[in-house]
Amino acid sequence: MIFLFYDKYKCRNCGHDIAVNDDGVFHAELNTEATSTVRDISLTVTCPVEGCVCPSPEKDNEPTRELIEVIPSARRLMGSLRDEGYNFVTAAADIIDNSIQAGAKEIRILMEFNGDHSWFQIADDGKGMTGAELTEAMRFGSEREYEANELGKFGLGLKTASISQCRKLTVASRSATHGNEIEIRQLNIDRIMDSNRWEIISISKEDYSDILWKYLIDHHGTIVMWESLDRMMQYDPPDGMRARKGFVRLARDLEKHIRMIFHRFLSGELGDDRKISISINGTPLEPWDPFARKEKTVKVAEKTIAVVGYDNVFKVHYTAYVLPPKEKFSSSAAFSDTAGPKGWNLQQGFYIYRENRMIQSGGWCRMRVPDEHTKLARIALDLGKDADFSLGLNIMKTSITLPPNLKADLEPMVASVIKQARGAYEPEKNRTPPVSTNPPTIQQQSEPIGRDIRIELGRSESSFTGPVSSMETDQPRVTEKISKSLASSLERAAVKAGETDALRRIRMALIKDDPIAASKIGW
Ligand SMILES: Nc1ncnc2c1ncn2[C@@H]1O[C@H](COP(=O)(O)OP(=O)(O)OP(=O)(O)O)[C@@H](O)[C@H]1O
Numbered sequence: 257m258i259f260l261f262y263d264k265y266k267c268r269n270c271g272h273d274i275a276v277n278d279d280g281v282f283h284a285e286l287n288t289e290a291t292s293t294v295r296d297i298s299l300t301v302t303c304p305v306e307g308c309v310c311p312s313p314e315k316d317n318e319p320t321r322e323l324i325e326v327i328p329s330a331r332r333l334m335g336s337l338r339d340e341g342y343n344f345v346t347a348a349a350d351i352i353d354n355s356i357q358a359g360a361k362e363i364r365i366l367m368e369f370n371g372d373h374s375w376f377q378i379a380d381d382g383k384g385m386t387g388a389e390l391t392e393a394m395r396f397g398s399e400r401e402y403e404a405n406e407l408g409k410f411g412l413g414l415k416t417a418s419i420s421q422c423r424k425l426t427v428a429s430r431s432a433t434h435g436n437e438i439e440i441r442q443l444n445i446d447r448i449m450d451s452n453r454w455e456i457i458s459i460s461k462e463d464y465s466d467i468l469w470k471y472l473i474d475h476h477g478t479i480v481m482w483e484s485l486d487r488m489m490q491y492d493p494p495d496g497m498r499a500r501k502g503f504v505r506l507a508r509d510l511e512k513h514i515r516m517i518f519h520r521f522l523s524g525e526l527g528d529d530r531k532i533s534i535s536i537n538g539t540p541l542e543p544w545d546p547f548a549r550k551e552k553t554v555k556v557a558e559k560t561i562a563v564v565g566y567d568n569v570f571k572v573h574y575t576a577y578v579l580p581p582k583e584k585f586s587s588s589a590a591f592s593d594t595a596g597p598k599g600w601n602l603q604q605g606f607y608i609y610r611e612n613r614m615i616q617s618g619g620w621c622r623m624r625v626p627d628e629h630t631k632l633a634r635i636a637l638d639l640g641k642d643a644d645f646s647l648g649l650n651i652m653k654t655s656i657t658l659p660p661n662l663k664a665d666l667e668p669m670v671a672s673v674i675k676q677a678r679g680a681y682e683p684e685k686n687r688t689p690p691v692s693t694n695p696p697t698i699q700q701q702s703e704p705i706g707r708d709i710r711i712e713l714g715r716s717e718s719s720f721t722g723p724v725s726s727m728e729t730d731q732p733r734v735t736e737k738i739s740k741s742l743a744s745s746l747e748r749a750a751v752k753a754g755e756t757d758a759l760r761r762i763r764m765a766l767i768k769d770d771p772i773a774a775s776k777i778g779w
């Protein structure tokens with residue numbers, strides 16, 4: 257057998273020359289035609305020479321190596337982990353993700369203002385954790401296998417979200433399947449700063465206020481409690497009126513955020529078994545539907561796109577809506593409520609969902625800028641976890657970057673929604689559709705091409721009644737549109753040929769070497 261690459265070793269016991277091939281398998285015969293390379297592989301193998309009992313061959317001129325485990329400095333790292341970029345509402349949403357992941361049906365949030373002793377708590381009736389599971393859960397980078405549609409990914413959220421807001425994180429849990437014990441673990445930043453060790457404290461319930469664990473007397477579930485709220489409560493004095501008002505403001509912001517981010521879970525539209533209720537200090541939260549589907553909103557397009565990602569092909573479900581203008585809302589209160597936390601202008605654009613949890617609420621992902629005249633356009637993009645890598649999901653699960661080929665696919669679709677949103681916003685101006693005296697434009701002729709080449713896995717277009725003037729276009733934009741469809745054709749061909757990896761490499765190389773050409777074909 258000829259091995260193109262091998263490393264040369266000498267058996268410690270019999271002194272034989274032996275070789276290892278590229279798969280790391282040892283052989284007694286040396287192939288002299290082979291190219292010798294120096295490779296770094298494990299030496300915990302048995303000598304392949306017959307009769308030799310040496311447990312491990314010794315490599316020629318092997319330098320002495322010693323493995324040293326370097327544990328990160330807890331004190332130093334804790335500081336930077338606190339500054340991952342969470343704010344109060346995004347941190348709380350990460351804790352709620354865990355409750356949903358644990359199958360909770362009811363999530364109760366309690367916020368108590370008491371100056372320096374104020375606290376924040378999220379209690380759920382999910383499956384809970386045993387003592388060992390809870391200890392693992394408190395580890396930065398906790399280890400476990402995830403199911404297909406789970407929200408967790410990094411094994412960090414519980415810890416990083418909590419310490420971004422408080423100095424003392426205490427978790428109490430009672431498992432649904434293993435006994436009735438209430439287990440409590442605490443991560444105390446001040447203690448870690450003193451000891452410079454990654455340690456957590458196991459506490460018995462008799463030694464902690466029942467505010468933490470009394471909910472678990474009758475239920476299985478988990479309670480996450482934040483105390484020493486140094487990041488949430490930066491007021492002097494900590495128990496003054498400004499501090500109190502600030503605390504109330506946080507509760508209001510949280511209410512808006514949760515109603516928006518988890519609206520599909522709150523509304524029950526995912527099915528009864530996935531419906532959850534969330535309350536803040538006893539007040540149940542209603543879902544906030546960004547698309548105001550109970551009003552005269554029009555669904556203008558829906559389709560599924562297959563996208564060639566960095567290391568796979570994933571699907572994006574696209575649903576575009578044009579919301580009604582103010583005068584067509586059922587009430588001015590409904591119109592104001594639909595404005596959303598950031599207001600009408602900033603809430604236009606993409607609503608990106610990962611496994612039904614919203615990770616981006618409005619904004620055009622650098623494809624457009626917000627504009628008063630297009631504020632009625634809102635588009636849902638639904639993604640699964642398989643898109644995480646290609647979209648560069650961050651630890652807080654609050655931002656992603658749309659890959660260029662997905663943007664190219666979305667561009668013509670977005671342009672069409674924008675036109676319809678403008679029409680709905682300016683009904684007077686657009687009431688009479690422009691009469692064209694010209695022969696059909698190239699865009700009209702090329703439209704079927706654009707539609708044909710996209711990988712559509714499902715599609716339904718509604719009969720939006722607003723005026724659409726699809727004939728206003730010029731030659732360069734038409735050419736650009738046709739050339740951008742090339743990317744989709746190539747991607748479809750690559751999927752068919754099973755060469756998506758090769759196409760990805762070609763795309764990366766072209767983007768690097770000739771970005772203008774890449775952008776012209778839609779990459
Ligand atoms: N409320 C809860 N109920 C049951 N188990 C929980 C709960 N919160 C956390 N856990 C367990 O603790 C683990 C660690 O949680 P953590 O939020 O740190 O990471 P993750 O959810 O796995 O990933 P991510 O960093 O993406 O959030 C979870 O995977 C889960 O097993």
Ligand SMILES: [Mg+2]
Pocket residue numbers: 350353354407408409412413414
């Ligand atoms: Mg989590």
